[in-house]
Amino acid sequence: MSMPPRSRTGSGPLIAGLIIAAVVVVTIVVLAASGATPAGVWNSFFPMHGTGGVTDRSGSVQNLYDIVFYIAVAIFLLVEGLIVWSVFRYRRKSTDTDLPPQTHGNNLVEVIWTVIPTAIVIFLFALSWQTLNVVDAVTPSQVHVRAVAAQFQWSFEYLDGPGDNANVVFKQVIPGGDAGGLVLPVGEPVHIDLRSPDVIHAFYVPKFLFKKDVVPGRNNNFDFTIEEPGTYHGQCAELCGAGHAAMVFDVHAVSRADYDTWLADSIAKANATPAPAPSGEAAGATVELVAQNIAFNPGALEAPADAPFTIHFKNEDPSVPHDVEIKDAGGAVAFKGDLVTGVAEANYSVPALAAGSYSFICTVHPNMTGTITAK
């Protein structure tokens, strides 16, 4: 069926075209100015910007994502194309005084655009069920870790076996950084049990393409094998209160040998007689510092320059470890205090600091920061 050619009327399409062109040009200029490359932009449409996951299961998630993505893009282009075509092609023009054909519907096309989408979604469902079986598969493993998420602190209990009756051989209380984090062997099935003593949290490591809620009163767990060594950022993904953003942790994936050495060392260190809390006699001036709700109070301290002094440190967060690490302007560590697990207090004997500005952080919670002025 042929339609008479139509002339476009009015300035609408012209203005619309100009606006669209302007937006496209501005977008390209801004993207280019911010250093984006076409490949980078394309990769940003894929999990972890195209770098994918690092576990034995993340590959199948990545594949499923890709399939859903390409189908979604195809449908998007088709339907958006039909909308844009209709908008530009079927504009009313000044000679359109008669009504267009009053089509009320067509049962055949209704059946077609019901059946085809149904087939697509059933296909996607079957595919995702298959992938789910891979992701949720239970693998017998030798490495058992109980990840405990509490407001606002991750800790990791290394167990000597499966189940609730297993003994804790080592408890990692520092959730991140080089000295802490969840250390796991590469190429070895790992079983994680999730526990929460307070509210709901979620164990989320973006590079695993996986998360699972940590629900109080519920024993969630999962299995996986990390395939690439490296350090992977993890974070609580379920709102858990004011310190939600601070609930970060690191996963250190190392070789089996390094893992064994690390675990043996950690157990030995933990079993050694703990050094007495650095209380003792207070040397020099004393400044008060409180850690509460994952924040230092006050955030700015003053101390005498060129003389040792004492920080009287109070940790008011129950069962949360904090410490104080002082760095000079260049980032060199001038002092690092021992961990204090709340509620408790300690006296840190800080060596003499040259006059100037220093920053301090809690190494467990890098978001906890403050400044010391020595003068």
Next chain:
Amino acid sequence: MATTTLNPAAPAYRSTLYEWLTTTDHKKIGIMYLINSMIFFVAGGLLALVVRIQLVVPKSADVMGGFVTPEFYNQAFTMHASFMLFLFIIPILAGFGNYAVPLQLGAPDMAFPRINALSLWLLPLGGLLMASGFLVSGGSAAAGWTEYPPLSQQLGTGTDLWIMGLVLIGTSSILGAINFLVTIFKMRAPGLTLFRMPVLTWTVLVTSVLVLMATPVLTSALIMLFIDRNYGGHFFDPANGGNAILYQNVFWFYSHPAVYIMVLPAMGIISEVLPVFSRKPLFGYKAFVFATVGIGALGFSVWAHHMFTTGAVFLPFFSLMTFLIAVPTGVKMFNWIATMWRGQLQFSTPLLYAVGFLSMFLIGGLNGAFSAAVPVDFALHDTYWVVAHIHYVLFGGSVFAVFAGIYYWFPKMTGRMLGEGLGKVQFVLMFIGFNLTFFPMHQLGLAGMPRRIADYASAAGWNELNMAATVGGFIIALSVLPFFWNVLVSLRNGKVAGDDPWEANTLEWATSSPPPPYNFDHLPEIRSERPVFDARHGRTAAH
């Protein structure tokens, strides 16, 4: 049938204000629904700007001396969502229903006009109660709009105010739903069979069934939470034998159908606007009605797709149902495009918003399919991807439909047209701002940024996209200004509309603008779903 006295003489001492505050006229009530909703839209929008300013750069606490505290940040996004969902989108769509449904049915008013007034006035009451949380110690509710226990049991009095406010708002919804159902079933004009009803009225019908079945369940969840918080209950407290997941099941049994409560009437508005401005009937009217009913029915079987990562739900069932609900939605999309196909599109502002709805809601449907695939949802759940999804559905979808509806019915409500120029400026700004704000959130989610965090590390690689989203947020805020200016100017100086400025189809356009009290002096014959079209062109033109 009882007789009604038309135009009862009002005592002369009544002021206009008194008249509006005490009215039971569904048209005035509908307009007040819209005004109340727009007030909460602005309040919710300002809270969204707080969120966007906080996230504009990483470690904003360092850079800006802490724009807001993490505690206030949590209150801001909690109340942003609560205002937008419960006090803007749901009521403003109910407002369109209130205004248009009796008119579209050829009825003089709603079935229960006084209950209708009660439904309206419960809303500002509930809203103020909820908002008063900002005034008490500990601030407003702050556990997210979902208020999951045990977190919501830890927080202060603001949460109790939130619960009480929401119970009132829910009561308003339930009363309104009963009112709509009785009105639709009992008060249709002679000749107006169910399958001749305008699609907006159909969507309000299905929505009312959803409200009636789901909202009492929400109320029960809220009351259990209230008992846990205040009277030593342990429904959701695992330490005492309760179950934290129970709340999520009960909450989402309401709140997923609620998404359709927020979308179906918006689809109804689009289905009114597209045929009028294409000068064609809605393509596949019955398919459209069946798809609406299908979405309503399937909507009750997908609630647990919000809970895939809890480890407490049967994943394949909810995955399948979630995929399937895309089908009736897709049917609607194709019917809308077929409505425009070979039409004569008149690009007035309502059609612009309707086309904006089509193109953006499409994205909101497609990015939802990712989360139906459970393993992909494990990666994307509770990240910014989900924030992008919900905003493409509820902003790109519902909000664009709301503005289509405002520009479409404003002439009927006030007798004057809204300015076309300002309307188009608003549309362009809002369309650009919307996409700049919410499209980058897909990439943020894919890059692993969780939602609801008050701060992020500079090294996480989320800086540029957050900056873009914040700039977009301010463009959206800017786009609302020409709208309010347009309303103010047009109320005084707008072009006089006449009865039927758009050459529309449905009965509201057969009466004057604004309609008289009790709506109609006489009705045209109703022989199809387009009685006004038939009266204008004759029945033969329709077939």
